[in-house]
Amino acid sequence: xxxxxxxxxxxxxxxxxVTTVLLLFIGVPLAFLLSRTQSRFKPILEALISMPLVLPPxxxxxxxxxAFSPRSALGNWLxxxxxxxxxxxxxxxxxxxxxxxxxxxxxxxxxxxxxxPKHLREASYSLGKSVWQTLLRVELPNIKPAVLTxxxxxxxxxxxxxxxxxxxxxxxxxxxxxxxxxxxxxxEALNYGMANQYALVLVLFAFxxxxxxxxxxxxxxxTA
Amino acid sequence: xxxxxxRKALHAATGPMTLDIQLDILTGEFLAITGASGSGKTTLxxxxxxxxxxxxxxxxxxxxxxLDSARxxxxxxxxRKVGLVFQEYALFPNMTVRENLEYGLGKGQSKVxxxxxxxxxxxxxxxxxxxxxxxxxxxxxxxxxxALVRRPKLxxxxxxxxxxxxxxRERLQNYILKVHQAFSLTTLLVSHDHREIFKLADxxxxxxxxxxxxxxxxxxxxxxxxxxxxxxxxxxxLQLEEAGSGFSVSVLIxxxxxxxxxxxxxxxxxQPGDRVEVLVDxxxxxxxxx
Numbered sequence: 448x449x450x451x452x453x454x455x456x457x458x459x460x461x462x463x464x465v466t467t468v469l470l471l472f473i474g475v476p477l478a479f480l481l482s483r484t485q486s487r488f489k490p491i492l493e494a495l496i497s498m499p500l501v502l503p504p505x506x507x508x509x510x511x512x513x514a515f516s517p518r519s520a521l522g523n524w525l526x527x528x529x530x531x532x533x534x535x536x537x538x539x540x541x542x543x544x545x546x547x548x549x550x551x552x553x554x555x556x557x558x559x560x561x562x563x564p565k566h567l568r569e570a571s572y573s574l575g576k577s578v579w580q581t582l583l584r585v586e587l588p589n590i591k592p593a594v595l596t597x598x599x600x601x602x603x604x605x606x607x608x609x610x611x612x613x614x615x616x617x618x619x620x621x622x623x624x625x626x627x628x629x630x631x632x633x634x635e636a637l638n639y640g641m642a643n644q645y646a647l648v649l650v651l652f653a654f655x656x657x658x659x660x661x662x663x664x665x666x667x668x669x670t671a
Numbered sequence: 672x673x674x675x676x677x678r679k680a681l682h683a684a685t686g687p688m689t690l691d692i693q694l695d696i697l698t699g700e701f702l703a704i705t706g707a708s709g710s711g712k713t714t715l716x717x718x719x720x721x722x723x724x725x726x727x728x729x730x731x732x733x734x735x736x737x738l739d740s741a742r743x744x745x746x747x748x749x750x751r752k753v754g755l756v757f758q759e760y761a762l763f764p765n766m767t768v769r770e771n772l773e774y775g776l777g778k779g780q781s782k783v784x785x786x787x788x789x790x791x792x793x794x795x796x797x798x799x800x801x802x803x804x805x806x807x808x809x810x811x812x813x814x815x816x817x818a819l820v821r822r823p824k825l826x827x828x829x830x831x832x833x834x835x836x837x838x839x840r841e842r843l844q845n846y847i848l849k850v851h852q853a854f855s856l857t858t859l860l861v862s863h864d865h866r867e868i869f870k871l872a873d874x875x876x877x878x879x880x881x882x883x884x885x886x887x888x889x890x891x892x893x894x895x896x897x898x899x900x901x902x903x904x905x906x907x908x909l910q911l912e913e914a915g916s917g918f919s920v921s922v923l924i925x926x927x928x929x930x931x932x933x934x935x936x937x938x939x940x941x942q943p944g945d946r947v948e949v950l951v952d953x954x955x956x957x958x959x960x961x
Contacts, residue, residue, distance in 0.1 A: 566761035569722055570814075572748045573755040574775040575821055584774070588765040 451620060452641070456648060459625040462537070463605040466544040467552075470601050473545070474552030475594070479582065481553070482560035497550045504547065508614025511543050515615060535617045540625075543611045551600040559593025560586065592664045599660045603653060672698055673825065673857060677718050677728035681881060683709040690714055690725075690881035698733070701851055701858045703868040706878035712861045715878070716827045719859065720755055721748035732824065754818030754826040754856075758833055760810040762802035768813050769798040775820030788816040791853060792846055808839035812846060819850060826851070826858040832867065844870055902953060904929070908945045911938050922949055 481493065499507055515533035516522045525531045533539035563586060571581040587594065609627040616623030618632055626645045633642035673696040681690050690711040696702055704712045717723040719730065721737070724745065730737040737746045762771050772785050772794075789795060792812045802810055811831055818826060828847070832840045848871055851858050862868055868875050876883050906924035911933070913919075920933040920941060931949055933941075941947065 564759060564761065566757045566759050567763060569720075569748075570755060570757070570761040570817075571763070571774075572722075573720060573753055574817070575749045575777055576774075577749065585763050585765070589763070 452644065454621050455624050455626055455629045455645070458537075458621065458623075459606055459627075462540055462544060462625060463602045465541055466548060466605045467598055467602040469541070469545060470548060470552040471594075471598065474549065474556055474597060474601070475587070477549075478553045478556035478560055478597075479586075481557050496553050499547045500550050504608070504610025505614055507547060508543065508611040511539075511546075511611065511615045515539055515542075534615055535619060535623060537622055540612055540616045540623055543615050544605045544608060547608060547611050548601045548604045551604045552597040555593045555596040555600065556590065559590030562593075563589060592667050595660060595663060595667075599656055603656055606649065606652065672696070672731075672733060674731040675719065675729065677715070677725045677730070679714065679718065679723070679725040679728075681711060681714060683711075685709060688881045690718075692878075692881070692883060694876070694883065696857060696859070698857055699855055701860070701871055701873045703860045703862055703872035703875040704878060705862060705865075705868060705875060706884075710878040711881040712878050713829055716829050716859060716861055719825070720753050720827055721746060721751050752821060752823045752825070754821070754823040756811070756814050756818050756826070756828045756831045758830040760802070760807070760814045762805075762810055762813055762817070764802050767799055767801055768794060768805070771802070771813055772817050772820055775817050777821060780821075784820055784822065788819055788850075791849060792816045806839075807835050808843060811835065811843055815843075815846060815850065819854060819856075822854065824857060826856045828858065828860040828862075830861050830863070833863065840864075840867070847871060902951055904949045904951065906947060906949065908941050908943050908947055910943055911941060920947075922947060924949070 477496070481489065481496075512534060513519055514521050515525075517526050517532065517534070522533065525533060531538060533542060567585055567589070568581050571585045572578075576584070606625075607627060608625070609631070612623065612625055612628055613631075616625075616628070618624050618628050624632075626649055630642045630645045630649075633639070633645070675692065675694045675696070677690065677692050679690045681688050688711075692711075692715060704715065706712050714723060718725050718728070725738070725740065727740045729739050729741070736742075736744050737751055738744060762768075763774065766774060769785075772788065773782070776782065776785070789798070792815060794813060794816060797805060797809060797813070802813070805813070815831070831847075832843050835843060844867060847858075847860075850856065851871075860868075860871060878884065904922075904924045906922040906929070909921040909923050909928060911918065911920050914930075914932075918933045918935065918938050919930050920937060922929050922931055929949060
Protein backbone atom coordinates (compact mmCIF):
# COMPACT_ATOMS: atom_id res chain seq x y z
CA UNK A 448 0.00 0.00 0.00
CA UNK A 449 2.83 2.37 0.89
CA UNK A 450 4.51 1.97 -2.48
CA UNK A 451 1.15 2.71 -4.07
CA UNK A 452 0.97 5.91 -2.01
CA UNK A 453 4.39 7.03 -3.17
CA UNK A 454 3.64 6.04 -6.74
CA UNK A 455 0.43 8.03 -6.79
CA UNK A 456 2.04 11.15 -5.34
CA UNK A 457 4.97 10.85 -7.73
CA UNK A 458 2.58 10.55 -10.67
CA UNK A 459 0.60 13.54 -9.43
CA UNK A 460 3.67 15.77 -9.30
CA UNK A 461 5.03 14.38 -12.56
CA UNK A 462 1.83 15.31 -14.32
CA UNK A 463 1.89 18.78 -12.78
CA UNK A 464 5.55 19.30 -13.66
CA VAL A 465 5.24 18.19 -17.28
CA THR A 466 2.09 20.25 -17.71
CA THR A 467 3.65 23.34 -16.18
CA VAL A 468 6.80 23.21 -18.29
CA LEU A 469 4.79 22.78 -21.48
CA LEU A 470 2.39 25.50 -20.41
CA LEU A 471 5.26 27.90 -19.87
CA PHE A 472 6.26 27.52 -23.51
CA ILE A 473 2.67 27.85 -24.68
CA GLY A 474 1.52 30.44 -22.16
CA VAL A 475 4.24 33.07 -22.47
CA PRO A 476 3.92 33.57 -26.24
CA LEU A 477 0.14 33.43 -25.98
CA ALA A 478 0.07 35.99 -23.17
CA PHE A 479 2.51 38.16 -25.11
CA LEU A 480 0.35 38.09 -28.24
CA LEU A 481 -2.83 38.76 -26.29
CA SER A 482 -1.27 41.71 -24.52
CA ARG A 483 -0.16 43.18 -27.84
CA THR A 484 -2.91 42.37 -30.30
CA GLN A 485 -5.56 44.84 -31.34
CA SER A 486 -7.45 42.25 -33.31
CA ARG A 487 -11.22 42.10 -33.13
CA PHE A 488 -10.89 38.44 -32.28
CA LYS A 489 -9.01 39.07 -29.05
CA PRO A 490 -12.12 38.71 -26.82
CA ILE A 491 -12.98 35.44 -28.52
CA LEU A 492 -9.51 34.03 -27.99
CA GLU A 493 -9.55 35.22 -24.38
CA ALA A 494 -12.93 33.61 -23.83
CA LEU A 495 -11.70 30.33 -25.27
CA ILE A 496 -8.63 30.30 -23.05
CA SER A 497 -10.63 31.17 -19.95
CA MET A 498 -13.44 28.66 -20.51
CA PRO A 499 -11.93 26.05 -18.16
CA LEU A 500 -12.31 28.59 -15.35
CA VAL A 501 -16.08 28.45 -15.51
CA LEU A 502 -16.90 25.15 -17.19
CA PRO A 503 -17.44 22.16 -14.93
CA PRO A 504 -14.33 20.00 -15.43
CA UNK A 505 -16.59 17.12 -16.32
CA UNK A 506 -17.80 19.00 -19.39
CA UNK A 507 -14.24 19.48 -20.60
CA UNK A 508 -13.46 15.87 -19.70
CA UNK A 509 -16.51 14.62 -21.52
CA UNK A 510 -15.60 16.32 -24.80
CA UNK A 511 -11.98 15.27 -24.49
CA UNK A 512 -13.15 11.72 -23.91
CA UNK A 513 -15.21 11.88 -27.09
CA ALA A 514 -12.34 13.41 -29.03
CA PHE A 515 -9.69 11.00 -27.75
CA SER A 516 -11.80 7.88 -28.10
CA PRO A 517 -10.48 5.50 -30.79
CA ARG A 518 -13.96 5.59 -32.27
CA SER A 519 -13.68 9.33 -33.00
CA ALA A 520 -11.94 10.65 -36.09
CA LEU A 521 -9.10 12.24 -34.11
CA GLY A 522 -8.63 9.31 -31.74
CA ASN A 523 -8.72 6.86 -34.60
CA TRP A 524 -6.21 8.86 -36.61
CA LEU A 525 -3.83 9.06 -33.64
CA UNK A 526 -4.00 5.32 -33.03
CA UNK A 527 -3.59 4.43 -36.70
CA UNK A 528 -0.78 6.82 -37.60
CA UNK A 529 1.23 7.11 -34.39
CA UNK A 530 -0.18 4.36 -32.22
CA UNK A 531 -0.98 6.95 -29.54
CA UNK A 532 -3.95 6.21 -27.34
CA UNK A 533 -4.98 9.26 -25.36
CA UNK A 534 -7.88 7.84 -23.37
CA UNK A 535 -6.87 6.36 -20.03
CA UNK A 536 -3.21 7.25 -20.59
CA UNK A 537 -0.68 9.66 -19.07
CA UNK A 538 -0.29 11.49 -22.40
CA UNK A 539 -4.04 12.07 -22.45
CA UNK A 540 -3.91 13.46 -18.92
CA UNK A 541 -1.16 15.89 -19.96
CA UNK A 542 -3.22 17.20 -22.85
CA UNK A 543 -6.32 17.51 -20.69
CA UNK A 544 -4.30 19.34 -18.02
CA UNK A 545 -2.78 21.69 -20.58
CA UNK A 546 -6.22 22.87 -21.59
CA UNK A 547 -7.56 22.83 -18.06
CA UNK A 548 -4.72 24.87 -16.53
CA UNK A 549 -4.02 27.16 -19.50
CA UNK A 550 -5.87 30.21 -18.10
CA UNK A 551 -3.93 29.95 -14.86
CA UNK A 552 -0.68 30.35 -16.76
CA UNK A 553 -1.86 32.88 -19.37
CA UNK A 554 -3.84 35.33 -17.28
CA UNK A 555 -1.20 36.42 -14.75
CA UNK A 556 1.47 36.68 -17.42
CA UNK A 557 -0.82 38.60 -19.75
CA UNK A 558 -1.68 41.13 -17.08
CA UNK A 559 2.03 41.29 -16.25
CA UNK A 560 2.80 42.28 -19.84
CA UNK A 561 -0.10 44.71 -19.90
CA UNK A 562 1.03 46.42 -16.71
CA UNK A 563 4.47 47.18 -18.12
CA PRO A 564 4.67 50.78 -19.36
CA LYS A 565 4.94 50.72 -23.14
CA HIS A 566 7.76 53.21 -22.93
CA LEU A 567 10.03 50.44 -21.73
CA ARG A 568 9.75 48.46 -24.92
CA GLU A 569 9.76 51.59 -27.04
CA ALA A 570 12.99 52.67 -25.41
CA SER A 571 14.42 49.23 -26.13
CA TYR A 572 13.34 49.37 -29.77
CA SER A 573 14.86 52.83 -30.09
CA LEU A 574 18.13 51.31 -28.88
CA GLY A 575 18.05 49.02 -31.90
CA LYS A 576 16.79 45.94 -30.12
CA SER A 577 14.34 43.58 -31.81
CA VAL A 578 10.98 42.51 -30.42
CA TRP A 579 12.52 39.20 -29.41
CA GLN A 580 15.53 40.73 -27.64
CA THR A 581 13.23 43.16 -25.89
CA LEU A 582 10.98 40.35 -24.71
CA LEU A 583 13.84 38.32 -23.29
CA ARG A 584 15.96 41.06 -21.78
CA VAL A 585 13.48 43.75 -20.78
CA GLU A 586 9.91 42.52 -20.62
CA LEU A 587 10.17 39.04 -19.12
CA PRO A 588 12.75 40.00 -16.46
CA ASN A 589 10.47 42.82 -15.34
CA ILE A 590 7.40 40.64 -14.96
CA LYS A 591 9.11 37.84 -13.03
CA PRO A 592 6.49 37.90 -10.24
CA ALA A 593 3.72 37.44 -12.82
CA VAL A 594 5.57 34.55 -14.49
CA LEU A 595 6.18 32.94 -11.12
CA THR A 596 2.52 33.33 -10.22
CA UNK A 597 1.54 31.69 -13.51
CA UNK A 598 3.92 28.78 -12.93
CA UNK A 599 2.72 28.16 -9.41
CA UNK A 600 -0.96 28.49 -10.18
CA UNK A 601 -0.71 26.19 -13.18
CA UNK A 602 1.25 23.63 -11.18
CA UNK A 603 -1.02 23.75 -8.14
CA UNK A 604 -4.15 23.73 -10.22
CA UNK A 605 -2.97 20.64 -12.09
CA UNK A 606 -2.21 18.90 -8.81
CA UNK A 607 -5.76 19.63 -7.71
CA UNK A 608 -7.36 18.49 -10.93
CA UNK A 609 -10.12 15.92 -10.49
CA UNK A 610 -13.05 16.00 -12.87
CA UNK A 611 -11.15 16.03 -16.15
CA UNK A 612 -8.90 13.20 -15.02
CA UNK A 613 -11.79 11.14 -13.78
CA UNK A 614 -13.41 11.43 -17.20
CA UNK A 615 -10.44 10.77 -19.47
CA UNK A 616 -7.92 9.08 -17.21
CA UNK A 617 -9.81 6.78 -14.93
CA UNK A 618 -7.92 5.29 -12.05
CA UNK A 619 -5.03 3.18 -13.34
CA UNK A 620 -2.23 2.98 -10.72
CA UNK A 621 1.07 4.28 -12.09
CA UNK A 622 -0.60 5.57 -15.25
CA UNK A 623 -3.53 7.81 -14.44
CA UNK A 624 -4.19 7.44 -10.71
CA UNK A 625 -3.34 10.85 -9.21
CA UNK A 626 -3.79 11.99 -5.61
CA UNK A 627 -7.19 13.65 -5.97
CA UNK A 628 -8.59 10.52 -7.62
CA UNK A 629 -6.98 8.33 -4.99
CA UNK A 630 -8.68 10.28 -2.20
CA UNK A 631 -12.06 9.76 -3.79
CA UNK A 632 -11.29 6.10 -4.33
CA UNK A 633 -10.15 5.51 -0.75
CA UNK A 634 -13.21 7.24 0.65
CA GLU A 635 -15.42 5.09 -1.54
CA ALA A 636 -13.66 2.05 -0.07
CA LEU A 637 -14.10 3.54 3.43
CA ASN A 638 -10.28 3.75 3.81
CA TYR A 639 -10.42 7.07 5.68
CA GLY A 640 -6.88 6.75 7.04
CA MET A 641 -5.39 6.48 3.58
CA ALA A 642 -7.58 9.25 2.22
CA ASN A 643 -6.42 11.40 5.08
CA GLN A 644 -2.76 10.80 4.22
CA TYR A 645 -3.30 11.98 0.64
CA ALA A 646 -5.40 14.90 1.75
CA LEU A 647 -2.87 16.03 4.31
CA VAL A 648 -0.05 15.96 1.77
CA LEU A 649 -2.10 18.12 -0.59
CA VAL A 650 -3.01 20.60 2.16
CA LEU A 651 0.62 20.96 3.22
CA PHE A 652 1.73 21.24 -0.37
CA ALA A 653 -0.79 23.94 -1.18
CA PHE A 654 0.10 25.96 1.89
CA UNK A 655 3.87 25.68 1.41
CA UNK A 656 3.86 26.62 -2.21
CA UNK A 657 1.56 29.61 -1.77
CA UNK A 658 3.55 30.88 1.21
CA UNK A 659 6.69 30.55 -0.88
CA UNK A 660 5.23 32.51 -3.77
CA UNK A 661 4.06 35.35 -1.58
CA UNK A 662 7.46 35.52 0.08
CA UNK A 663 9.35 35.58 -3.18
CA UNK A 664 6.99 38.10 -4.75
CA UNK A 665 7.42 40.39 -1.80
CA UNK A 666 11.16 40.21 -2.07
CA UNK A 667 11.08 40.85 -5.81
CA UNK A 668 8.82 43.85 -5.39
CA UNK A 669 11.14 45.26 -2.79
CA THR A 670 14.21 45.05 -5.02
CA ALA A 671 12.49 46.15 -8.20
CA UNK B 672 18.85 68.29 -43.26
CA UNK B 673 15.69 66.48 -42.33
CA UNK B 674 12.70 66.96 -44.56
CA UNK B 675 9.40 65.73 -43.31
CA UNK B 676 5.90 65.77 -44.58
CA UNK B 677 3.40 63.84 -42.51
CA ARG B 678 -0.33 63.32 -42.41
CA LYS B 679 -2.20 61.26 -39.88
CA ALA B 680 -5.75 61.20 -38.56
CA LEU B 681 -5.85 61.55 -34.79
CA HIS B 682 -8.48 61.20 -32.16
CA ALA B 683 -7.76 63.90 -29.65
CA ALA B 684 -9.81 64.61 -26.55
CA THR B 685 -11.44 67.43 -28.47
CA GLY B 686 -12.56 65.12 -31.27
CA PRO B 687 -11.02 63.89 -34.50
CA MET B 688 -8.39 66.00 -36.20
CA THR B 689 -5.74 65.59 -38.82
CA LEU B 690 -2.08 66.00 -38.13
CA ASP B 691 -0.70 67.65 -41.22
CA ILE B 692 2.85 68.86 -41.01
CA GLN B 693 5.54 69.99 -43.39
CA LEU B 694 8.76 70.63 -41.59
CA ASP B 695 12.38 71.03 -42.59
CA ILE B 696 14.97 70.77 -39.88
CA LEU B 697 18.57 71.77 -40.38
CA THR B 698 21.35 69.43 -39.35
CA GLY B 699 22.54 70.49 -35.94
CA GLU B 700 19.44 72.53 -35.25
CA PHE B 701 17.75 72.53 -31.86
CA LEU B 702 14.05 72.76 -32.58
CA ALA B 703 11.45 73.17 -29.89
CA ILE B 704 7.87 72.10 -30.45
CA THR B 705 5.21 73.64 -28.32
CA GLY B 706 1.44 73.80 -28.31
CA ALA B 707 -1.55 72.87 -26.20
CA SER B 708 -1.93 69.31 -25.05
CA GLY B 709 -3.61 67.21 -27.69
CA SER B 710 -2.23 69.37 -30.49
CA GLY B 711 -0.15 66.52 -31.89
CA LYS B 712 3.34 67.28 -30.54
CA THR B 713 4.02 63.86 -29.14
CA THR B 714 2.53 62.19 -32.20
CA LEU B 715 4.86 64.20 -34.41
CA UNK B 716 7.81 62.93 -32.38
CA UNK B 717 6.54 59.35 -32.46
CA UNK B 718 6.09 59.53 -36.21
CA UNK B 719 9.67 60.75 -36.59
CA UNK B 720 10.88 57.93 -34.38
CA UNK B 721 8.90 55.30 -36.24
CA UNK B 722 6.73 54.39 -33.27
CA UNK B 723 3.67 55.34 -35.24
CA UNK B 724 2.69 55.14 -38.85
CA UNK B 725 1.27 58.05 -40.80
CA UNK B 726 -1.42 57.63 -43.42
CA UNK B 727 0.80 59.48 -45.78
CA UNK B 728 4.20 60.99 -45.54
CA UNK B 729 7.87 61.22 -46.22
CA UNK B 730 10.86 61.59 -43.96
CA UNK B 731 14.16 62.21 -45.59
CA UNK B 732 17.22 62.40 -43.36
CA UNK B 733 20.17 63.69 -45.33
CA UNK B 734 20.11 61.20 -48.18
CA UNK B 735 18.41 58.35 -46.35
CA UNK B 736 14.73 57.72 -46.78
CA UNK B 737 13.21 56.83 -43.42
CA LEU B 738 9.69 56.92 -44.66
CA ASP B 739 8.03 57.21 -48.01
CA SER B 740 4.45 56.04 -48.00
CA ALA B 741 4.18 56.47 -51.76
CA ARG B 742 7.00 53.95 -52.28
CA UNK B 743 6.02 51.77 -49.34
CA UNK B 744 9.21 52.49 -47.44
CA UNK B 745 8.97 52.52 -43.69
CA UNK B 746 12.19 52.03 -41.75
CA UNK B 747 11.49 50.41 -38.40
CA UNK B 748 12.53 52.38 -35.34
CA UNK B 749 15.48 50.04 -34.80
CA UNK B 750 17.04 51.22 -38.06
CA ARG B 751 16.34 54.92 -37.70
CA LYS B 752 19.10 55.75 -35.28
CA VAL B 753 17.12 58.07 -33.10
CA GLY B 754 17.72 58.78 -29.46
CA LEU B 755 14.49 58.85 -27.53
CA VAL B 756 13.88 60.34 -24.11
CA PHE B 757 10.45 60.18 -22.52
CA GLN B 758 8.96 62.18 -19.70
CA GLU B 759 8.64 58.89 -17.79
CA TYR B 760 12.41 58.14 -18.04
CA ALA B 761 11.72 54.53 -19.15
CA LEU B 762 14.86 53.08 -17.60
CA PHE B 763 14.86 49.30 -17.41
CA PRO B 764 14.16 48.50 -13.75
CA ASN B 765 15.94 45.15 -13.94
CA MET B 766 19.27 46.71 -14.90
CA THR B 767 21.73 48.92 -13.09
CA VAL B 768 22.64 52.29 -14.51
CA ARG B 769 25.69 50.82 -16.21
CA GLU B 770 23.68 47.91 -17.59
CA ASN B 771 21.05 50.30 -18.87
CA LEU B 772 23.74 52.16 -20.79
CA GLU B 773 25.46 49.02 -22.07
CA TYR B 774 22.15 47.61 -23.24
CA GLY B 775 22.16 50.32 -25.88
CA LEU B 776 25.44 49.18 -27.41
CA GLY B 777 25.18 47.74 -30.90
CA LYS B 778 26.83 44.48 -31.85
CA GLY B 779 30.60 44.91 -31.68
CA GLN B 780 30.31 48.57 -30.73
CA SER B 781 33.16 49.79 -28.55
CA LYS B 782 32.42 50.65 -24.94
CA VAL B 783 34.36 53.90 -25.23
CA UNK B 784 31.15 55.78 -25.87
CA UNK B 785 29.77 54.61 -22.53
CA UNK B 786 32.65 56.12 -20.60
CA UNK B 787 32.42 59.28 -22.60
CA UNK B 788 28.70 59.62 -21.81
CA UNK B 789 29.23 58.78 -18.16
CA UNK B 790 31.75 61.61 -18.03
CA UNK B 791 29.55 64.15 -19.76
CA UNK B 792 26.44 63.41 -17.72
CA UNK B 793 28.44 62.83 -14.50
CA UNK B 794 27.03 59.44 -13.69
CA UNK B 795 30.20 57.99 -12.13
CA UNK B 796 28.70 57.68 -8.67
CA UNK B 797 25.48 56.04 -9.84
CA UNK B 798 26.68 53.23 -12.08
CA UNK B 799 25.92 50.34 -9.74
CA UNK B 800 22.49 51.55 -8.70
CA UNK B 801 19.12 50.38 -9.90
CA UNK B 802 16.70 52.98 -11.33
CA UNK B 803 14.34 52.61 -8.36
CA UNK B 804 17.09 54.02 -6.16
CA UNK B 805 17.57 57.18 -8.23
CA UNK B 806 15.87 60.55 -8.08
CA UNK B 807 13.87 61.78 -11.06
CA UNK B 808 16.67 64.04 -12.22
CA UNK B 809 19.23 61.27 -11.94
CA UNK B 810 17.01 58.89 -13.87
CA UNK B 811 16.54 61.39 -16.64
CA UNK B 812 20.30 61.93 -16.85
CA UNK B 813 20.73 58.20 -17.32
CA UNK B 814 17.96 58.13 -19.90
CA UNK B 815 19.61 60.98 -21.77
CA UNK B 816 22.97 59.21 -21.75
CA UNK B 817 21.40 55.92 -22.77
CA ALA B 818 19.64 57.55 -25.72
CA LEU B 819 23.03 58.59 -27.08
CA VAL B 820 24.87 55.27 -26.82
CA ARG B 821 24.10 54.37 -30.42
CA ARG B 822 25.35 57.77 -31.58
CA PRO B 823 22.03 58.78 -33.11
CA LYS B 824 21.75 61.62 -35.58
CA LEU B 825 18.47 62.77 -34.19
CA UNK B 826 17.59 63.22 -30.54
CA UNK B 827 13.89 63.29 -29.71
CA UNK B 828 12.93 64.64 -26.30
CA UNK B 829 9.29 64.33 -25.31
CA UNK B 830 8.73 66.71 -22.42
CA UNK B 831 11.76 65.21 -20.73
CA UNK B 832 11.89 67.66 -17.85
CA UNK B 833 8.28 68.35 -17.04
CA UNK B 834 8.22 65.95 -14.10
CA UNK B 835 11.18 67.66 -12.42
CA UNK B 836 11.36 70.59 -10.08
CA UNK B 837 12.85 73.86 -11.23
CA UNK B 838 16.38 73.42 -9.93
CA UNK B 839 16.68 69.93 -11.33
CA ARG B 840 15.23 71.13 -14.57
CA GLU B 841 17.87 73.78 -15.01
CA ARG B 842 20.66 71.30 -14.38
CA LEU B 843 19.19 68.89 -16.91
CA GLN B 844 18.85 71.67 -19.46
CA ASN B 845 22.57 72.21 -19.18
CA TYR B 846 23.23 68.52 -19.79
CA ILE B 847 20.94 68.55 -22.80
CA LEU B 848 22.69 71.55 -24.25
CA LYS B 849 26.04 69.94 -23.55
CA VAL B 850 25.29 66.71 -25.37
CA HIS B 851 23.55 68.53 -28.20
CA GLN B 852 26.78 70.34 -28.87
CA ALA B 853 29.23 67.58 -27.99
CA PHE B 854 27.61 65.05 -30.33
CA SER B 855 26.54 67.55 -33.03
CA LEU B 856 22.98 66.35 -32.68
CA THR B 857 19.86 67.50 -34.36
CA THR B 858 17.45 67.78 -31.48
CA LEU B 859 13.67 68.01 -31.30
CA LEU B 860 12.27 69.01 -27.94
CA VAL B 861 8.63 68.97 -27.00
CA SER B 862 8.15 71.45 -24.19
CA HIS B 863 5.63 73.77 -22.59
CA ASP B 864 8.17 75.74 -20.66
CA HIS B 865 8.97 79.00 -22.39
CA ARG B 866 12.08 79.60 -20.33
CA GLU B 867 13.34 76.19 -21.27
CA ILE B 868 12.68 76.81 -24.94
CA PHE B 869 14.31 80.19 -24.69
CA LYS B 870 17.39 78.65 -23.15
CA LEU B 871 17.77 75.65 -25.43
CA ALA B 872 16.19 76.07 -28.80
CA ASP B 873 17.37 77.74 -31.98
CA UNK B 874 13.88 77.73 -33.36
CA UNK B 875 10.42 76.98 -32.12
CA UNK B 876 7.27 75.87 -33.81
CA UNK B 877 3.85 75.76 -32.29
CA UNK B 878 1.24 73.16 -33.11
CA UNK B 879 -2.45 73.85 -33.05
CA UNK B 880 -4.95 71.14 -33.97
CA UNK B 881 -2.27 69.12 -35.70
CA UNK B 882 -0.90 71.96 -37.80
CA UNK B 883 2.02 74.29 -37.45
CA UNK B 884 0.62 77.64 -36.41
CA UNK B 885 2.03 81.06 -35.78
CA UNK B 886 4.27 80.91 -32.77
CA UNK B 887 2.65 82.15 -29.61
CA UNK B 888 3.72 85.44 -28.10
CA UNK B 889 6.61 84.56 -25.83
CA UNK B 890 8.32 82.46 -28.46
CA UNK B 891 8.38 85.34 -30.85
CA UNK B 892 9.84 87.62 -28.26
CA UNK B 893 12.65 85.15 -27.97
CA UNK B 894 13.91 86.13 -31.39
CA UNK B 895 14.03 89.76 -30.59
CA UNK B 896 17.69 90.50 -30.81
CA UNK B 897 18.43 93.87 -29.40
CA UNK B 898 21.99 93.97 -30.68
CA UNK B 899 20.62 94.29 -34.22
CA UNK B 900 19.24 97.64 -33.30
CA UNK B 901 15.62 96.62 -33.78
CA UNK B 902 13.48 93.90 -32.38
CA UNK B 903 10.13 92.48 -33.15
CA UNK B 904 7.35 91.75 -30.75
CA UNK B 905 4.19 90.14 -31.88
CA UNK B 906 0.90 90.69 -30.19
CA UNK B 907 -2.74 91.40 -30.49
CA UNK B 908 -4.43 94.72 -31.03
CA LEU B 909 -6.55 95.64 -28.01
CA GLN B 910 -7.81 99.07 -28.92
CA LEU B 911 -7.31 102.04 -31.16
CA GLU B 912 -7.60 105.52 -29.79
CA GLU B 913 -6.92 109.14 -30.27
CA ALA B 914 -4.10 110.44 -28.17
CA GLY B 915 -3.64 114.16 -28.15
CA SER B 916 -2.76 115.29 -31.63
CA GLY B 917 -2.13 111.75 -32.98
CA PHE B 918 -3.38 108.24 -32.51
CA SER B 919 -2.22 105.21 -30.59
CA VAL B 920 -2.78 101.48 -30.71
CA SER B 921 -2.67 99.32 -27.59
CA VAL B 922 -1.06 95.96 -28.27
CA LEU B 923 -1.07 93.02 -25.91
CA ILE B 924 2.35 91.39 -25.85
CA UNK B 925 2.57 88.49 -23.49
CA UNK B 926 0.94 89.91 -20.42
CA UNK B 927 2.03 93.46 -21.08
CA UNK B 928 0.18 96.13 -22.95
CA UNK B 929 2.28 98.37 -25.12
CA UNK B 930 0.83 101.65 -26.37
CA UNK B 931 2.29 102.33 -29.80
CA UNK B 932 1.97 105.64 -31.63
CA UNK B 933 0.01 105.17 -34.82
CA UNK B 934 -0.98 106.98 -37.98
CA UNK B 935 -4.39 107.56 -39.50
CA UNK B 936 -3.49 104.85 -42.00
CA UNK B 937 -2.84 102.33 -39.19
CA UNK B 938 -6.21 103.06 -37.70
CA UNK B 939 -7.92 102.36 -40.95
CA UNK B 940 -6.12 99.01 -41.45
CA UNK B 941 -6.37 97.65 -37.95
CA GLN B 942 -9.11 96.56 -35.68
CA PRO B 943 -9.15 95.02 -32.22
CA GLY B 944 -8.21 91.32 -32.31
CA ASP B 945 -5.79 91.65 -35.24
CA ARG B 946 -2.39 90.13 -34.76
CA VAL B 947 0.42 92.55 -35.39
CA GLU B 948 4.15 92.79 -35.10
CA VAL B 949 5.68 95.75 -33.37
CA LEU B 950 9.07 96.76 -34.64
CA VAL B 951 11.02 98.61 -32.04
CA ASP B 952 14.11 100.66 -32.65
CA UNK B 953 16.48 100.03 -29.80
CA UNK B 954 19.92 101.43 -30.33
CA UNK B 955 20.53 101.73 -26.66
CA UNK B 956 19.07 98.98 -24.55
CA UNK B 957 19.66 99.13 -20.86
CA UNK B 958 18.98 96.66 -18.10
CA UNK B 959 17.64 97.90 -14.83
CA UNK B 960 17.23 95.49 -12.00
CA UNK B 961 13.61 95.34 -10.93
